[in-house]
Amino acid sequence: xxxxxxxxxxxxxxxxxxxxxxxxxxxxxxxxxxxxxxxxxxxxxxxxxxxxxxxxxxxxxxxxxxxxxxxxxxxxxxxxxxxxxxxxxxxxxxxxxxxxxxxxxxxxxxxxxxxxxxxxxxxxxxxxxxxxxxxxxxxxxxxxxxxxxxxxxxxxxxxxxxxxxxxxxxxxxxxxxxxxxxxxxxxxxxxxxxxxxxxxxxxxxxxxxxxxxxxxxxxxxxxxxxxxxxxxxxxxxxxxxxxxxxxxxxxxxxxxxxxxxxxxxxxxxxxxxxxxxxxxxxxxxxxxxxxxxxxxxxxxxxxxxxxxxxxxxxxxxxxxxxxxxxxxxxxxxxxxxxxxxxxxxxxxxxxxxxxxxxxxxxxxxxxxxxxxxxxxxxxxxxxxxxxxxxxxxxxxxxxxxxxxxxxxxxxxxxxxxxxxxxxxxxxxxxxxxxx
Amino acid sequence: xxxxxxxxxxxxxxxxxxxxxxxxxxxxxxxxxxxxxxxxxxxxxxxxxxxxxxxxxxxxxxxxxxxxxxxxxxxxxxxxxxxxxxxxxxxxxxxxxxxxxxxxxxxxxxxxxxxxxxxxxxxxxxxxxxxxxxxxxxxxxxxxxxxxxxxxxxxxxxxxxxxxxxxxxxxxxxxxxxxxxxxxxxxxxxxxxxxxxxxxxxxxxxxxxxxxxxxxxxxxxxxxxxxxxxxxxxxxxxxxxxxxxxxxxxxxxxxxxxxxxxxxxxxxxxxxxxxxxxxxxxxxxxxxxxxxxxxxxxxxxxxxxxxxxxxxxxxxxxxxxxxxxxxxxxxxxxxxxxxxxxxxxxxxxxxxxxxxxxxxxxxxxxxxxxxxxxxxxxxxxxxxxxxxxxxxxxxxxxxxxxxxxxxxxxxxxxxxxxxxxxxxxxxxxxxxxxx
Numbered sequence: 001x002x003x004x005x006x007x008x009x010x011x012x013x014x015x016x017x018x019x020x021x022x023x024x025x026x027x028x029x030x031x032x033x034x035x036x037x038x039x040x041x042x043x044x045x046x047x048x049x050x051x052x053x054x055x056x057x058x059x060x061x062x063x064x065x066x067x068x069x070x071x072x073x074x075x076x077x078x079x080x081x082x083x084x085x086x087x088x089x090x091x092x093x094x095x096x097x098x099x100x101x102x103x104x105x106x107x108x109x110x111x112x113x114x115x116x117x118x119x120x121x122x123x124x125x126x127x128x129x130x131x132x133x134x135x136x137x138x139x140x141x142x143x144x145x146x147x148x149x150x151x152x153x154x155x156x157x158x159x160x161x162x163x164x165x166x167x168x169x170x171x172x173x174x175x176x177x178x179x180x181x182x183x184x185x186x187x188x189x190x191x192x193x194x195x196x197x198x199x200x201x202x203x204x205x206x207x208x209x210x211x212x213x214x215x216x217x218x219x220x221x222x223x224x225x226x227x228x229x230x231x232x233x234x235x236x237x238x239x240x241x242x243x244x245x246x247x248x249x250x251x252x253x254x255x256x257x258x259x260x261x262x263x264x265x266x267x268x269x270x271x272x273x274x275x276x277x278x279x280x281x282x283x284x285x286x287x288x289x290x291x292x293x294x295x296x297x298x299x300x301x302x303x304x305x306x307x308x309x310x311x312x313x314x315x316x317x318x319x320x321x322x323x324x325x326x327x328x329x330x331x332x333x334x335x336x337x338x339x340x341x342x343x344x345x346x347x348x349x350x351x352x353x354x355x356x357x358x359x360x361x362x363x364x365x366x367x368x369x370x371x372x373x374x375x376x377x378x379x380x381x382x383x384x385x386x387x388x389x390x391x392x393x394x395x396x397x398x399x400x401x402x403x404x405x406x407x408x409x410x411x412x413x414x415x416x417x418x419x420x421x422x423x424x425x426x427x428x429x430x431x432x433x434x435x
Numbered sequence: 436x437x438x439x440x441x442x443x444x445x446x447x448x449x450x451x452x453x454x455x456x457x458x459x460x461x462x463x464x465x466x467x468x469x470x471x472x473x474x475x476x477x478x479x480x481x482x483x484x485x486x487x488x489x490x491x492x493x494x495x496x497x498x499x500x501x502x503x504x505x506x507x508x509x510x511x512x513x514x515x516x517x518x519x520x521x522x523x524x525x526x527x528x529x530x531x532x533x534x535x536x537x538x539x540x541x542x543x544x545x546x547x548x549x550x551x552x553x554x555x556x557x558x559x560x561x562x563x564x565x566x567x568x569x570x571x572x573x574x575x576x577x578x579x580x581x582x583x584x585x586x587x588x589x590x591x592x593x594x595x596x597x598x599x600x601x602x603x604x605x606x607x608x609x610x611x612x613x614x615x616x617x618x619x620x621x622x623x624x625x626x627x628x629x630x631x632x633x634x635x636x637x638x639x640x641x642x643x644x645x646x647x648x649x650x651x652x653x654x655x656x657x658x659x660x661x662x663x664x665x666x667x668x669x670x671x672x673x674x675x676x677x678x679x680x681x682x683x684x685x686x687x688x689x690x691x692x693x694x695x696x697x698x699x700x701x702x703x704x705x706x707x708x709x710x711x712x713x714x715x716x717x718x719x720x721x722x723x724x725x726x727x728x729x730x731x732x733x734x735x736x737x738x739x740x741x742x743x744x745x746x747x748x749x750x751x752x753x754x755x756x757x758x759x760x761x762x763x764x765x766x767x768x769x770x771x772x773x774x775x776x777x778x779x780x781x782x783x784x785x786x787x788x789x790x791x792x793x794x795x796x797x798x799x800x801x802x803x804x805x806x807x808x809x810x811x812x813x814x815x816x817x818x819x820x821x822x823x824x825x826x827x828x829x830x831x832x833x834x835x836x837x838x839x840x841x842x843x844x845x846x847x848x849x850x851x852x853x854x855x856x857x858x859x860x861x862x863x864x865x866x867x868x869x870x
Contacts, residue, residue: 070596072814076821080771113811221765280762281825283769310825311812316751324759327715330656334514334718376548377746377829379857380864385513390716390745394812395830422814429815 002033003404006047009054011384012219014039014360021338023384025079029058031366034179034403039362043114045346051243055374057384059341060360061120061367062314063348066214066252066273066302068126069110070103073428074307079145083220084283084356091307094432102432104131105424111139112416115408117313117394118369120401123250123273123302125187125353127215133174136182140407142367144352146187146214151198158201167202171209181403183212183353186247190216191227191235196242203243212353213244217251217272220284224256235260236270245270250351252302255279255287262288271298271351274343276320277311278304290325290334301340313394318344322389337386337389437468438839441482444489445805446451446819448776449474449795452518456773458819464493466801467840469614474797487574490809491833492819494776495795496555496802497749498783501649501708501737503561504545505538508863518655518717526742529867538857545580545747546574547851550843552748552829553804555836558685558708558737558787560622560649568609571617574850575842577802581622581649586633592638601639606644607870614836618647618788618869621682625651626662626670631677638678647788648679650695652686652707655719655823659691660771671696671705680705687737690714690722697723706733709778711755712746713739725760725769735783736775748829753779772824805834 007029015022030038030047038044078090098106103126114122121142124132129147136143147170149163158164167186175184186206188194206213218224218235227235236257239245245268252273257265265272274289292299301321303312322340326332349358356365373381377391400408407415429435442464450457465473465482473479513525533541538561549557556577559567564582571578582605584598591601602621610619621641623629641648653659653670662670671692674680680703687708692700700707709724729735736756738747756773761767784793791800808816812826835843843848864870 074817074818075815076825078823079818079825080768083767086767109814116811204736274451277758280758281767283761283765283767286762306826310821311828313828315813316754316828319751320755320758323712323755324762326718327721327759330718330720332518332521332716332718333515376544376551376853377748379544380510380860382509382511382864382868383514386514386745390511390514391741393746393748393751393828393830395828407760418811426814429817433817 002006003031004047004049005031006044006050006051007058008043008050009052010056010058012039012058012360013384013388015062021385029360029368031404034366035302036362036366039360042177053370055372057388058360059369059371059372059388060345060358061369061400061402062118062344063300063352063358064114064119064122064302064312064314065250065300065351066275066304067122067312068305069122069124069132069312070098070106070126071305071307072109072113072207073098073102073106073425073432075312077307079310086282097432100128100131101424102428103128105421105428106136107132107135108416108421109425111135111141112314112413112418112421115141115400115413116397117315118371118397118400119312120367120369121348121352121357123214123356129170133177133182137178140181140405141182142354142402142404144183144185144212144214146185148187148189148228149198149202150193150271151195152193154195154197156195156198158198158205161198163196164202164205168205171211179403184335185212185214187214188244190223191238191266192223199244200242205245207243207246211247213247213249215239215244215249215251216270217254218256218261219253221256234258234261236264239263240268246315248301248353253279253284253287254292257288257428260387262292262297265292266296271300271347273300273302273351274321275304276324277317278308282308286324286328290329298347298350299343301343314344315392315397318389337385340389341385366401366404368401369397372396372398379405412421438466439482439484440466441479441485442485442488442493443478443485445491445493447474447493447795448495448819448823456776456820464803466839469801471795471797471799472800474795487806490787491805491808492823493795494804494806494809495793496804496835496837497779497781498735498787498793499549499554499557499737499747499749500783500786501686501739502557502559502747503740504557504559504567504747505533505541505561506740506742506804507548508533508537508541508860508867509542511745512742514745534860534868535563535566537863538563539570540856542570542862543851543856544860546570546576547848547853547856548747550576550835551832552750553806553832553835554749555802555804556748556783556787556789556792558620558649561734564605568612568617572613575616575837575840577616577789577837579618579620579647579649581620583622583624584637585624586630586634587626587628589630589632591630591633593633593640596633599633599637599640603640606646615836620647620649622649623679625658626673626859629656634679635677638681642678642681645672646682648682648684650674650679650684650686653691653696654688656691666782669693669696670677671699675699675703683788685735688714688719688722689727694725697727697732700727701731706735706782708735708737708786709756710737710739711759711819712752713743717743721763724756728774733782733785734778735786736778738795749779750827750829750832753824772820775819775824796804797848801836801839803836804832807831807833860862
């Protein structure tokens with residue numbers, strides 16, 4: 001039986017787009033099954049269940065467009081080390097020891113953090129992806145998951161690569177599973193971790209299947225310049241020449257991209273993912289997000305993994321994205337709050353290939369969060385959008401709904417056994433770090 | 436009767452300084468009266484009351500070194516406007532209408548926000564300062580308050596200036612009130628809002644009294660360059676030449692300061708206050724905090740007012756300060772977490788002239804916050820200091836103690852009537868904005 005649920009007495013951040021956010025005050029939002037069926041000021045008929053949301057702002061669920069969720073187990077590890085030492089001394093040795101059980105526990109902890117701070121869908125790049133498939137089946141979150149290709153042997157062919165074959169099996173077995181909540185993307189880790197022949201073959205296999213692509217692009221100036229020295233072209237041009245951009249592509253970081261790269265991204269429908277915390281913490285720099293936006297590139301927002309952030313809080317990431325570009329460009333009008341919310345919602349939906357999410361509108365999936373406006377830092381509530389982007393904290397999220405199901409409400413996880421996850425995380429940490 | 440209270444089963448972020456933070460795990464912290472009397476692993480004798488703080492990190496209370504607290508009533512106002520229009524169209528017209536009652540309500544709301552996110556002491560610059568004196572007497576917070584001098588008439592003398600005379604009366608009447616919790620500083624708003632003769636006289640009056648000074652310094656490049664055009668010297672040089680730096684001075688913003696200014700600040704014991712959110716949101720830029728630190732200037736941290744932040748959350752401000760300088764300098768080692776915590780605690784204490792605060796150590800005032808490590812985003816807790824600076828949220832603060840008195844705990848304000856404040860804020864907002 002399809003549920004019919006009516007949210008009442010709330011302000012609804014409906015509509016989409018920079019000039020289109022149209023808060024409906026003292027409004028009603030009706031959910032039928034997994035879909036938004038009504039938004040308006042008049043009370044509609046025929047809803048058997050009503051939910052009083054007084055003091056809440058209903059917003060579209062946030063979409064974390066780039067993370068490595070299982071890295072919660074490495075949260076904060078090696079903070080303050082130079083990048084090479086951070087990777088080789090702090091991160092890689094622990095990652096080498098991660099078992100399936102560790103990754104399941106790390107992913108579950110990550111989903112708890114994301115659900116409790118308003119994220120409904122995320123794009124995840126990591127190994128052992130079946131753990132995420134299983135977890136999402138249980139938890140109800142949406143995921144675009146991928147296992148990245150790294151090919152250090154130039155003679156390796158797709159038919160002999162367990163990573164490539166694993167992606168094909170994963171895609172054929174689980175893409176669009178769980179009523180479309182689980183999607184499998186293709187993924188090339190980065191230019192500097194791959195060889196041309198395998199990348200070309202892999203892209204062809206992805207294009208045949210109509211898959212999407214997720215990769216790291218020009219995260220650092222060093223990587224960008226080394227690629228130019230190696231191939232006499234930028235990473236974006238390298239991917240393009242190998243046919244990778246035949247697939248709808250999500251490119252994480254884009255700190256060092258050049259104008260010609262941005263034009264290529266626009267022409268090939270490549271989305272950029274802004275990861276401001278990670279790019280700053282690791283000393284990478286600032287992606288030219290506003291230039292990309294002005295040149296027509298779709299820009300989404302992500303947290304990256306918790307070893308370089310160190311949280312998965314999209315509300316904090318919005319705040320950062322809203323502030324830093326005004327500072328860099330010395331222009332208080334550079335990043336309007338609506339553009340920031342776009343990045344964290346509908347632009348992420350477009351990147352994930354989920355046209356039915358990212359906005360509160362009739363006919364869209366009921367991926368909805370309720371943000372409390374009752375804490376001191378949300379008062380007075382003079383304008384909803386600036387309050388959400390500049391003042392709100394992750395802890396203000398009081399409810400997170402995905403496809404019409406409430407997965408988190410007032411500190412409680414409805415589909416995840418929090419105590420079990422904490423227990424499993426503690427056991428993994430004890431083993432991984434010899435604590 | 437002096438209380439004797441023992442916190443047990445907690446980790447204590449004791450010690451001070453970049454290499455000196457020494458977390459005491461599974462420790463005890465004893466408070467006698469308003470003072471920290473014990474920190475250690477062994478349980479001490481003679482404490483009649485014990486408080487189990489399992490799962491908490493005890494940290495020094497955070498010190499917000501620059502704000503305009505009453506501006507909570509203007510939270511988020513005019514977001515996205517250019518600076519001139521923001522001031523003249525959004526901010527000033529509302530400020531002109533603020534009554535004593537409005538400012539009291541705005542300050543009370545600000546204190547609720549600060550206490551609930553771990554701030555124990557703040558430096559506040561605003562008009563109608565008696566409202567803050569009265570409020571702090573009731574709430575128990577620490578404040579260095581000041582009313583800024585603005586002199587637009589070059590013929591104005593100190594004896595005829597109600598602002599100067601008001602400061603003298605305030606200082607003589609209330610400096611060191613409430614057992615030293617309330618302190619009155621002298622304040623010159625900025626170079627561009629003042630005339631030389633009055634500034635010189637005012638500084639002399641302050642120096643005679645042994646007062647401290649709080650001012651805005653080179654907040655924007657425009658203001659800095661206009662000063663040079665007007666006076667053929669920088670704002671720092673202008674203040675120095677007028678005798679202002681004879682007083683121990685706190686200089687907010689310092690975005691556009693030059694190397695010679697920084698040398699002057701160091702020589703004159705001028706502290707800088709970093710306000711990263713505000714400087715970014717308003718498009719001012721990035722203060723050269725690390726250069727100041729390296730050149731020996733004491734650098735504290737502040738939120739500025741909520742119309743340009745838009746919150747008073749020092750934990751979020753620490754996170755920003757920790758990230759942005761790594762990004763600007765493209766160096767992941769630029770801003771170690773301990774330096775960030777220093778800025779938010781002991782450096783602020785030094786700026787406020789409160790040598791007995793800013794650090795958890797025996798003999799210091801019991802200004803203590805308890806930060807919960809139980810939320811998903813704080814797990815696993817691999818290292819306390821990075822967790823506090825990069826992962827923690829304001830909402831993780833579960834207790835705030837000032838001078839041995841618990842003022843906030845688990846959502847409850849012990850000395851402020853929250854419902855009354857919310858009612859008064861709503862009434863002020865209704866009147867101010869014709870809502």
